[in-house]
Amino acid sequence: MARDLGGLSDLHENLQSISELAEICLNLGYQHCCKAMVSRHGVARRTTGEPVDLLIVGMGKLGGGELNASSDIDLIYLLPDEGQSDGRPDDHPDGPGGALDLQTYFTRLGRRLAGLLGESTADGLVFRVDLRLRPHGDSGPVVCSFDMLENYLVRYGREWERYAWIKARLVNQAVLSEQDQFEKDARLLETIRRPFVFRRYLDFNALAALRDLHGQIREEAQRRSQRREARMAGDYEMVDVKLGPGGIREIEFIGQLFQLIRGGRDPALQSRVCLEVLKLLRDQARISEQEYLELCAAYEFWRRLEHRLQYEEDAQTHVLSGSAKAYLKMAQAMGLDSAEALYLNIEAHRSHVIPIFERLFRKEAPGLEKIASETKEIDDLGESAPKSETPTARANDADSRLERLRMRIKAIVKEHTDAQRLERGLNELVDGLRRRSSYLALFDEYPETLERVAKVMATSSWAASYMQRHPIVLDELLDRRGLDEAGDLDRLAGQLHASLEDAQLHGEPDVERQMDILRETHHGQLFRLLVQDLDGLLSVEHLSDRLSGLADVMIDATLRSAWKATPRRHRQDPQFAVIAYGKLGGKELGYASDLDLIFLHNDADDMAQEVYARLAKRINVWLSTNTAAGSLFEIDLRLRPNGNAGLLVTDLPGFIDYQKKHAWIWEHQALTRARFCAGDAAIGQAFEQARIQILRQPRQAQALQEEILAMRRRMHDGHPNPSGEFDLKHDRAGMVDVEFMVQALVLEYSHAHAELTGNLGNIALLTMAGRLGLIEPEKAEKVAEAYRRFRRHQHRLRLAGASSARVAPDAFEVDRQAVGDLWQDVFDKAPDVIRSLSEIRGKAS
Incomplete structure (x- = not known):
């Protein structure tokens, strides 16, 4: 506290120090409780006879290493195996016996530990302990077996529990068991936690769940605010730094939204620390550099203010009274010179956070009613669990979403010329996603994404087919800004390397997952380029x-x-x-x-x-x-x-x-x-x-040109074109002819002109050959432009879904003439009769 108030420590040190203190206290308490239980009931053992420890999972801020000065610690007690304790030896003062099954043994130990840390004495308390985040809350057993936990999460686990388990972390150390066995149990716990929290697919259903959860928390915060208003109102607005608009919880939700949607695909997003997640989102261009800086500044401001409120009140409070006196006191604690300065800081940080939050969590569905989602009574989620849940009609089931999507498709296609073809294509895409509810959720939660899909599909049949084959690329259409940015290949390579390293199965590389990561990454990046291409942001080169x-x-x-x-x-x-x-x-x-x-x-x-x-x-x-x-x-x-x-x-x-x-x-x-x-x-x-x-080896010009022309004839014969149309690539005076001319110039003249060996591309090499006087510069420029036009038109044909690059027989006549003229100049030393490759090589041998 003294270092914080004296400006000698930063936020990271403050949060980490309090969290480490909590873990030290918890582990000392656990050791003490184990010693007491062993004294009365013997060592806890598995059915195999090996000693076993309780696994204590820190949730919320303890799990994330982000405890406040007056935080509760949220704990869940887990038991990896069945068994019983040894009991007392025959010479024990209380006599033999006392053996307990492990459920009873560790329930007693866990309650004793909670009391040791959380009960008030004349000296106060260590940390308040909250056990209500365990399966079934207060009505569930204090200690939960691994089997029970897994069954509960699979069958009954709710979206708010996925959110709560993001930060879950083992916080105790081995006391009874061997370290290797304890670590093995910890790894087994992770195999239960990770699949529940982080889905292997992009989980856009998480958006609706988090939005509902945020709405419920906001409603609860407003109810509390109304109850406090009479005693805390004043000259300034009463501020809830945690649950209020633009506060700590909304910043955390921004990071956790991406974690729940993408964490299964991107292991780096599984971090438990809020600021680490925000940095990664910046690096991935999910949020902009400016947004990242604003969110980090707001988070640090709110957490520092939260600490000072708790130092002042010596209680777990998150609310700044509206009185001028309270504002002035907190302003001075924050190093500001007036209550007005604190108020302006609060407003500035809110004005930065709220637009980012609303951009990510907005729901645009004009004219479509949203059916009420499950109602929950929320009591400060993350530090205590909902007390009740009542399932009601939902708006996010597959049939309801399909119906809404078909309505939107009908509205969208009216703005396009080929409406019937586009409507058919969009419906085929949506029908293909019927069993992938997450993608239906993507279109439902982000209606503008469906509009972007329609635009891409209307522009390119090839792109439409690509989306149907690889629906994972639809994710790239979420944020228009990311689509317009040039990709940083070095950053991509680093992120890809990290993802591949994290793809492990039982301590070995998970080859199947690694192959999928490579494909998903490539599909997403290629699709970004495709959209930029269709928007006219990229030349073919x-x-x-x-x-x-x-x-x-x-x-x-x-x-x-x-x-x-x-x-x-x-x-x-x-x-x-x-x-x-x-x-x-x-x-x-x-x-x-x-x-x-x-x-x-x-x-x-x-x-x-x-x-x-x-x-x-x-x-x-x-x-x-x-x-x-x-x-x-x-x-x-x-x-x-x-x-x-x-x-x-x-x-x-x-x-x-x-x-x-x-x-x-x-x-x-x-x-x-x-x-x-x-x-x-x-x-x-x-x-x-x-x-x-x-x-750069010297070559005899006539022999060189004859062999190149023989190879060109073989290639031409291998691509017959009976259509009567002009094939931009393979026909005479097309793209392959240009490429052969460039290669001939390089091989004939690079012994004298080393610059021709540069891998510069056909257009640059043609221009260079003209500049060196090897061919007429004007002819070189005409052929370079012809090649550029051929490539551009070939590219458009492929985007339109054409199987070949063929055009009308009289198309590009001027360009073809230019290529033909230069061909005669380049191959002017060739013999009149061109032998076959086999004849040439036979004579050479």
């Missing part, structure tokens, strides 16, 4: 850059996790790298592009080839397997040395030797767009140096 960067993050995370799950690893960090080719290598990835990858290692260990082959197979499976959460990518590994006949993983020296001595020209063409994307950076650097050396 910027979109491809971000999709490629996202793929790099997913590959790197997969490599790290797959390595930890690989048996018989011979080193901590693998000397292994993933090299991207094709669209990913050139950073021209689309929404549904395949990934062309090869795997390299640079490890002389005898086990290296075998271990890295297992790792490569695992990576391929992790990336390409279709799980309950969908799939990540289609993977193509055929660009490795010797194709499908070659080793899955190649050692770096062997790869370089192959490229220099045995590779076909088309393999060097592919190398122009290859880059390191994940794994050992040293291998990546060595690969890049070798790539540049290989590309």
